[in-house]
Amino acid sequence: MSERATRWWRTTTFRVTLLHLLLTLLGTAALSGIAWWATTGFALRQLAQEVDRDRGLLVQAARLGGPRSAALSIEARLAADRSGTQYYLLAGPEGERLAGNLASAPESPGWSSLRLEAAEEADPAELLALGTPLPGGGFLVVARDVAPVRQLESLLLGAAGWVGGGAALLGLLGGLLMGRGVTRRAAAMDAALARVESGEIGHRLPIRAGGDEFDRLARRINAALDRVQALMQTLRQVTDDIAHDLRTPLTRLRGRLEAALRAEDDATWRPATEAALRDCEQLLEIFAALLRIAQIESGARRAGFAPLDLSALAATVAEVYAPAAEDRGQRLETDIPPGIAGFGDRELLTQALANLLENAVKHGREGGRIRLALTPGRVLTVEDDGEGIPPNQREAALRRFHRLDAARSRPGAGLGLALVAAVAELHGARLTLGDAAPGLRVELALPPGPPGP
Secondary structure, three states, rough: OOOHHHHHHHHHHHHHHHHHHHHHHHHHHHHHHHHHHHHHHHHHHHHHHHHHHHHHHHHHHHHHHHHHHHHHHHHHHHOOOOOOOOEEEOOOOOOOEEEEEOOOOOOOOOEEEEEOOOOOOOOOOOEEEEEEEOOOEEEEEEEEEEEHHHHHHHHHHHHHHHHHHHHHHHHHHHHHHHHHHHEEEEEEHHHHHHHHHHHHHHOOOOOOOOOOOHHHHHHHHHHHHHHHHHHHHHHHHHHHHHHHHHHHHHHHHHHHHHHHHHHOOOHHHHHHHHHHHHHHHHHHHHHHHHHHHHHHOOHHHHOOOOOEEEHHHHHHHHHHHHHHHHHHHOOEEEHHHHHOOEEHHHHHHHHHHHHHHHHHHHHHOOOOOEEEEOOOOOOEEEEEEEOOOOHHHHHHHHHHOOOOHHHHHOOOOOHHHHHHHHHHHOOOEEEEEHHHHHHHEEEEOOOOOOOOO
């Protein structure tokens, strides 16, 4: 026997069916109990009212005409009783029986339950009796057989059995249908994930139009798969970019080392060695930047988020890059209102803003203008009047190692904007590349508080 067959009781179908069946049976039992209690209770109250009304009439007859009048009324009632469920006893002051079909009376007045012995083949009758002392002496008992009520109870119990059986069958069928539906949805999700596991990374879980819990779960899983696929594509892109962009400095480094080995005098050897060291430093800076971006994208730095003064941060970075702008004859303008608060990692935000200003100084027009602004809505803006970035290349400019053709003649590895994009994503900020007409306009809009998960 297969493992699946031996563990059918662990399946969702079985559990849902069992739960649905139990709830159906409990609901049916509760409703049947309420119906039984209400119906039999009403029948017993009706019977008690009949006994009390008959007792009142007989007491009135005894008060007006004496025991003889009450006895005649009892005999008339017994003669007219076709159902055989009426019972009476009229006893005199000395306890003698004057009329009725009961052999004995209750020991005390009030309501009581009597058992009337019948023939051997019949069950004893159960009576609901009401005893009342009579004016001038004597005792009156009026009783009714509760057999009709018991018959009604039996009918209700039988009906409850049929209803319970039908409810159990419907509950079983309903549970099976519900369980099979759940199992089919789970099987579809399992099959889709199996295809993803086998290598079809672009395959997604099916989503119906209903929007139930499975659909919401499928959307979450699909979103996670989209994220994984994007990360894998980014990883492949980064790998290709590293292989492409590091080939040139590594080839140059190898050539310079070979030249140093062939050098016969110090005048030739030293410049080649120094150039090789500069190439090594450039490579180390590239790898350090890649590791920093990877650390930011992992989210590990989010634990260090804290309130900070954005105004002071922006002013400090502007002060640091003002000399570099002056060296190129550029005018660094600032519009930084004081006291604007933010939330995040001070070091990362400083690095991101520094990268933006460094790009503005490097790629802006020599002798031109650079502008750094901060709004009360926590939007940092850096503008320059250089060549800018064409709209069709702005998204690609945020990738690692991406460099415009015009910028390849300048120093750099194309990691500055990639680091800014990673910092923005970590902080839940919006990074926008726009047109400064002319030049590039970069906006970094920070959220008012801690970013969501």
